[in-house]
Amino acid sequence: MNYTITAESIYIHIPFCKTKCPYCDFASWANKENLIEQYFDALLFEIRTKCEAYKSLELRDKNRKVKRTIKTIFIGGGTPSLVSPELYEKLFSELKKYFEINNDCEITMELNPGTAREDYLLGYKNLGVNRISIGAQSFNEKILETLGRKHSADETIDAINKIKLTGFTNFNLDLIFSVPGMTKDIWIESVYKALDFAPKHISAYSLIIEPGTPFEHIYKQNKNSKALIEDDFAFEFYSELCKILKQSGFIHYEVSNFAKPGYESKHNLTYWLAKEYFAFGVSAHRYLNGMRTGNTKNLEMYISSPNHETIIDYPINYNFEKIMLVSRLSNEFDVDLIEKVTTKNRGEIRNLLKDLSNEGFIELSRDKIHLTEKGLFVNNEILLKLI
Numbered sequence: 001m002n003y004t005i006t007a008e009s010i011y012i013h014i015p016f017c018k019t020k021c022p023y024c025d026f027a028s029w030a031n032k033e034n035l036i037e038q039y040f041d042a043l044l045f046e047i048r049t050k051c052e053a054y055k056s057l058e059l060r061d062k063n064r065k066v067k068r069t070i071k072t073i074f075i076g077g078g079t080p081s082l083v084s085p086e087l088y089e090k091l092f093s094e095l096k097k098y099f100e101i102n103n104d105c106e107i108t109m110e111l112n113p114g115t116a117r118e119d120y121l122l123g124y125k126n127l128g129v130n131r132i133s134i135g136a137q138s139f140n141e142k143i144l145e146t147l148g149r150k151h152s153a154d155e156t157i158d159a160i161n162k163i164k165l166t167g168f169t170n171f172n173l174d175l176i177f178s179v180p181g182m183t184k185d186i187w188i189e190s191v192y193k194a195l196d197f198a199p200k201h202i203s204a205y206s207l208i209i210e211p212g213t214p215f216e217h218i219y220k221q222n223k224n225s226k227a228l229i230e231d232d233f234a235f236e237f238y239s240e241l242c243k244i245l246k247q248s249g250f251i252h253y254e255v256s257n258f259a260k261p262g263y264e265s266k267h268n269l270t271y272w273l274a275k276e277y278f279a280f281g282v283s284a285h286r287y288l289n290g291m292r293t294g295n296t297k298n299l300e301m302y303i304s305s306p307n308h309e310t311i312i313d314y315p316i317n318y319n320f321e322k323i324m325l326v327s328r329l330s331n332e333f334d335v336d337l338i339e340k341v342t343t344k345n346r347g348e349i350r351n352l353l354k355d356l357s358n359e360g361f362i363e364l365s366r367d368k369i370h371l372t373e374k375g376l377f378v379n380n381e382i383l384l385k386l387i
C-alpha cells in the first residue's frame with residue numbers, strides 16, 4: 001500500500017485542569033496532577049513508537065526524508081500551563097528526534113488565568129513557544145461565576161501582563177457569549193476590555209450546552225432552559241462582536257476567529273483547510289495518509305497503553321469533509337464543491353442558493369459562494385440544506 005504523509009502540523013493534548021468547568025466536555029480532569037509525570041512518560045512513548053512506525057512505513061514506500069519539517073505545533077488541553085517547562089523540554093527533545101522544528105514554526109500553548117507563572121512562561125519561551133492562547137472567557141465577574149470558572153477578571157489581566165513581560169507579543173484571548181444572564185452591554189464591555197490589551201487574535205464562541213455536562217443537567221434536564229439565550233439574541237451578540245472587531249482592524253477569517261492581519265492561527269487553518277496533521281495524547285485524533293484515527297478518552301487507559309488507537313473514519317469522504325471545513329472560513333468557495341457531495345441536481349442547488357442569497361445568508365458571484373456574517377453564524381444549517 002502506498003503510504004504517504006503530508007502533515008506539517010502537530011497537536012499535543014495536555015488533559016490536566018485545576019477544576020472542571022461545568023460546561024466543558026473536553027478530555028480534561030481536575031485533581032489528577034499526581035499523574036502528570038506518568039502522562040508525560042506515556043506521551044513520549046507514544047511519540048517515539050508511532051513516529052518510528054510512520055518512518056518505516058514511509059521508507060518502505062520510497063526514500064523519503066527521514067525528518068519532516070513541521071510548521072505548526074499546538075499544545076492544547078486541558079490546561080497546558082499547569083505543567084513545568086522541564087517536562088516540555090523532554091517532550092520537545094523527543095519531537096526533535098523525528099521532526100525538523102525551525103524558528104518560524106508557530107508554537108502555541110494554551111494557558112488558563114490563575115496558572116500563569118513567570119518562571120514557567122520564561123521556560124516555555126526558551127523552548128520556542130511563540131504564541132499563547134488565554135482562556136479569558138469574560139471580564140465580567142458574574143459571568144465568570146455563572147460559567148463556573150474559578151479565575152477572576154483580575155487574574156486574566158495578571159496573566160496577560162505576565163506574558164507580555166516575558167516577551168510574548170502574539171497572543172489570543174478566548175471569549176464566550178450567550179451565557180445565561182449576559183446582556184448585550186455586559187458582552188460589549190468584555191469585548192472592549194479584551195481589546196484594551198491589544199491581542200493579535202480573538203476567538204469567540206457561543207455557549208453550547210454539551211450532553212453529559214453539569215450544564216446539561218442544570219439548563220436542560222431541570223427544564224431551566226428559559227435561562228438560555230435564544231438564537232436570535234445570540235446572533236445579536238455575534239453581530240456586535242463582528243462589528244466592533246472589524247472597526248478595530250481585525251479580520252474575521254473563520255466563524256469564531258478574528259485576527260490582526262498576518263496573525264491568523266496557522267495551526268487551526270490546517271484543520272479548516274482539511275490538511276493532514278499528527279496528534280499525540282489522550283483523546284487526540286490525527287489525520288494521516290487519508291485516515292482519521294483516535295486515542296482512548298480514558299486517561300488511565302491511555303497511560304497504560306499510549307500506543308493504542310482506533311480508526312475513526314476511513315476511507316474519508318474528502319469532498320464532504322472539505323466543504324464542512326472550508327465553509328467555516330470567510331473565503332469564498334466553489335459551487336462545484338457542493339455538486340460533488342450532494343444528491344440534489346444542479347437546478348435544485350441553484351434554486352436553494354438563490355433563496356439563501358435572497359435571505360442574506362450568502363453572496364453568489366458566478367460559481368462562487370461567500371457566506372455572509374449571518375450565514376457564517378449558521379454555516380452548518382446552510383450546508384445541511386444544500387447537501
Ligand code: SF4
Pocket residue numbers: 016017018019020021024025026028077078079112135
Ligand atoms: S479550563 Fe478549559 S479544559 Fe479545563 S475544564 Fe475548564 S473549559 Fe475545560
